[in-house]
Amino acid sequence: MTSKKTVERLSLYRRFLNNLDEDGVDSIYSHKLASMCSVTAAIVRRDLMSVGYYGNPKHGYQIKGLIKCIDKFFYTKTARKILLIGIGNLGRALLAYFSKGRSHLNITAAFDKDQTKTNRIICNTPAYHTSELEKVIKEKGLKTGIINVPDIEAQKVAEQLVENGITSILNFAPIRLKVPKNVFVENVDITMLLEKAVYFSKSNNKG
């Protein structure tokens, strides 16, 4: 019932709020948080309404309370444990990125069909051969997967993940996966994003 966009922004708010909290700030106005996140004050107020957090006109929103509220919103009974499949350049970069404990998110298992990349620890993450998918997903109770395999393999891999109980996928392969409609897919299509950026660049020099 909370919209996808609101969920995205709540994640963003929390990150900035955590930074502010670390800096000892204890309250913030909607317009200030909005500016940090490049959104409008009205959107911030509506989003916070939607998670049931209320501020006051005097000091705005209490940061610690708000963080706790957003944490609760994101809290899930399922472990936040994530798998990654496809240990290529981008896969490795993601493993490195998340192993740094940048967030409470954890990539718990990596997979690849190339034996030379598996049976080892990469950036604190154990790397398994794809044949162990079922076993490891069951054992660790994984629900979210990051797909990083080449486009020709992506659909097959997605099906394997879904068969084994994965219900949410972050897909970096440049295709659109066909999955049952109860499975969530978020595509990160870098070529498309870059093409868009080029399209919206302006050719005229300044001055």
Place this chain on the structure above:
Amino acid sequence: MTSKKTVERLSLYRRFLNNLDEDGVDSIYSHKLASMCSVTAAIVRRDLMSVGYYGNPKHGYQIKGLIKCIDKFFYTKTARKILLIGIGNLGRALLAYFSKGRSHLNITAAFDKDQTKTNRIICNTPAYHTSELEKVIKEKGLKTGIINVPDIEAQKVAEQLVENGITSILNFAPIRLKVPKNVFVENVDITMLLEKAVYFSKSNNKG
């Protein structure tokens, strides 16, 4: 006047159309293309209308003609040359990804403030020290930049890019950049995307 969403989808359509063209297919119906791209047929028809390409009820859309039309839509007098700043794990992965000639997009220059990473060729892309930004941007006429530096440096880097004439940014740093409103920014906030994926994962086992 063409919406951001339509631009995104046009990029996607073109990619699939190119594959079909290589496979010798010469026409396609809106519902077929829609299915490949996980959108509806009505959206495809509207998008193609918006670039002025017309199909016919008998065979749908001619693939070669449509590709040409989308190419024209994306064609820009500015070179499609792109810079990347921040040669970390993700930066390197992007360089590798685009050096493979996956698309007509080209990362023409990479930058880092760490001297040990510069003055060399990485994945066919010359790597310069950040101090050469102005010179290289001018020389090559770059208009689009990919930011891959740590969050604390990202705002400063964005300002440097904008000062030197970059008008469009693909930002991988987990902050929201403050730039003049005529500069296009697309954020790729991986932590946020992953948090969203986890949020939308479902805890219940099947059966």
Place this chain on the structure above:
DNA sequence: GCCTGTGAAGCTATTCACAGCT
């Protein structure tokens, strides 16, 4: 019969604007 092109309707998300509070 099944397709395209498209006006009109329907939805979703954002912004406006203001009452109420401190």
Place this chain on the structure above:
DNA sequence: AGCTGTGAATAGCTTCACAGGC
């Protein structure tokens, strides 16, 4: 005076639904 919470208005996007063509 300047903030929050929120109904109402607006904008933007998608789907409906159907006339017209092969």
